[in-house]
Amino acid sequence: MTALPQMILTPLARYGWATHDAVDRDEGAVLRELGRIGEMLGARIAGRAGAIEETIRPQASDDAHPRSLSAQFGLNALPFHAELSHRPRPCRYLLLGCLNPGSSGAATMLLDWRTLDFTADELRLLESAPVLVRTGRRSFYSTLLSPDHAFLRYDPGCLEAVDARGRCALDLVRRRLGSGLSEVHHWRRGDILVIDNWRTLHGRAPSRPSSGRRLARMLIDA
Template sequence: MATSEIAVSDTPQPLGPLAKRGWSLHSSKGADADATVSELLKLGDRLGTRVAGRGGSLEEVIQPHGANDAHPRSLSARYGLDALPFHTELSHRTRPCRYLLLGCIDPGSPAAATMLLDWQTLGFSRDDLDLLEGTPVLVRSGRRSFYSTILAPGGAFLRYDPGCLEPVDQRGRMALALVEDRIARASSEAHHWRQGDILIIDNWRVLHGRSPSDRGSGRRLARILIDA
């Protein structure tokens, strides 16, 4: 899989770049943590309504965890400090959040990149899309597990997370293998964090992941999730 670097947007309007490419990169006016979080919240409130993350909080600070220290149903519990695979945030919920906003409090040393991949560039044929939209899979979410499809009706969003999606039949295995294969062969974009950076991701369009991280690197990102 090839990767390319992301350049900082020079526009103060978050919706223009989001509509064009599915993500937008900004810099807070101050590089300290308070300024970054403040700008992050302002941008998020312009986009929609905050929703709680897995831990139940509307505002979170995330950092790489080893498998033994991570939430038991998170990707980190499976992959630890290795690279986190591309996924849709909140795939384990019936409606994934529309936007994911990340603000860099500390890039860490060595810094781990956030990887971005627009699923609309994966070259799915009409038959592929019919398979993804018409084949049920099991979404594991504890007692709230449910059945869904990888592609939402009408192609509104791609629900993909290897940590919570399971096939229920041969067509389900084909659908998941199709997405996994296209991701493995795709060209992605990498953002290497600097303190004060703010990344807005259209979660319905762009999958994200993380490059490998070191234990104790100090990497900390503020995160909010937005419904719209």
């Protein structure tokens, strides 16, 4: 397997995300570069619809998948979340490539959960308080923080508290995310964003109907 270039590897290790610019900005070149980087990181895994490679765009609530964040928030800002939180093990990396930035921009927000200054007691709460992960017939119980503290499972669209401790845990993360200092990525055609999904949560600024914003999405396990 080819080694990941230092221009991606260094910021990915330091900040939990990295940007890269496809040499050629046409859609085919962006998709090829996205695939090349994905192969260096690990194995592709299927998204919600079973597709290995997806094109995503802001959607109104009525047009979105009924269990998605877009169904709940529509074209308003999407809250911070970890991709595939509705699965027992979220994907390790999320790759996004800009096919069209659209007329409204709709920036992507990035926030490293490790910068949220959780105390030792709060970390124990996050790794022990039970929550229900709703995913249809395959719903399961879990915690927000994995036992080894490798990843934070957080997605307000699929997580539900089952007791008072779970409510405290969800409220704690929500409040810390609301006060955290996030990075903002404004999209240009050909941009590629590599996100360590176990470390960095992402969200989206508000969009307008028919803005034209389209991103290619690839999910990677490692």
